[in-house]
Amino acid sequence: MEYILIVVSAVLVNNIVLTQFLGICPFLGVSNKVSTSFGMGGAVIFVMTLATIVTYLVNYFVLDPLGIGYLQTISYILIIAALVQMVEIILKKVSPALYQALGVYLPLITTNCTILGVAILVIQKDFNLMESVVFAFSNAAGFTLALFIFAGIREQMELSDLPAGMKGIPAALIVAGLLSLAFMGFSGIV
């Protein structure tokens, strides 16, 4: 039951992009096509779940016992950067097909603030390991959902006639605002 609450809350009620403002750069950058939004979403789900597990373990088995919690930011960002590199190398070797699908998105993920954000949030919220994994996975799924809906709308919007100044990012931001308004309808479920 607890896990279902975490999932619903992370995917719908507190959607990481539309209400927490994390991961806006890829949200605006790779949302032109529905197909690329899936690639990016898949890469984020994979890396976020993995990164959260590793940072969680490092936090409770290395940083805490040594009393160097203040190194959290530095160590996390290094772990995430190294992890992304490693995933890229392993995928290339083990599963060329998956690498083909996710490869171009992987380097972009190091600077995706959702990954670092979720890794820190998990510690702040005092989750245990299983809760953290569920939390990370559902946040990434929420990111993918938002990206997917947004890309669909933007594909349609390409065809519409907009005032010159509104074209591109401004229109996209306003659509994101309306989408965020729609997601606010979920508040109160949990």
Add this chain to the structure above:
Amino acid sequence: MNNWKNFTKGFIKENPTLVLLLGMCPTLGVSSSANNGLGMGLATTFVLVMSNLVVTLVKDFIPDKVRIPSYIVIIASFVTIVQLVMAGYFPELNAQLGIFIPLIVVNCIVLGRAEAFASKNKVIPSVLDGLGMGLGFTFSLILLGSVRELLGNLSVFGHKIVHADGALVFILAPGAFITLGFIIAVINKLKKT
């Protein structure tokens, strides 16, 4: 003259958020009031200036292949300093900005300036570039924060002008997206004419 240009280009012409569209997450996330915007802007400015300064000093000793990770470590160190200072001296602001303080590390403006400017230029231009970009970022945060605060709460920097309720939606998430969208649209319009 040239230094002056390095300093001022971040204000409007190459404004990091409104024109280059970098660092959108903190821009949207912490601009619910002008005060929050100011605090976040100054924290980021400090990190930008210091990381630009250190990157330009050490750029000749860092092998090309590992330069990005090294820059990230430099940036993360200064972010940690900001985090500790904020928690110690400004606990209220720290609670307001929350997760966005550690996330200065992944703010693309900081790494972007280190890579695009500080790694290629001398000390003084790099510091001025960092300062100018930081102030430009602060300016856009205050602008967005003021508009949202004014429409949402009918107040300026926390001072009520009219004693009535504003349109709460501008303080909440949707208002951030919509306000920023309109501000960028106005700037696009001004650029073209």
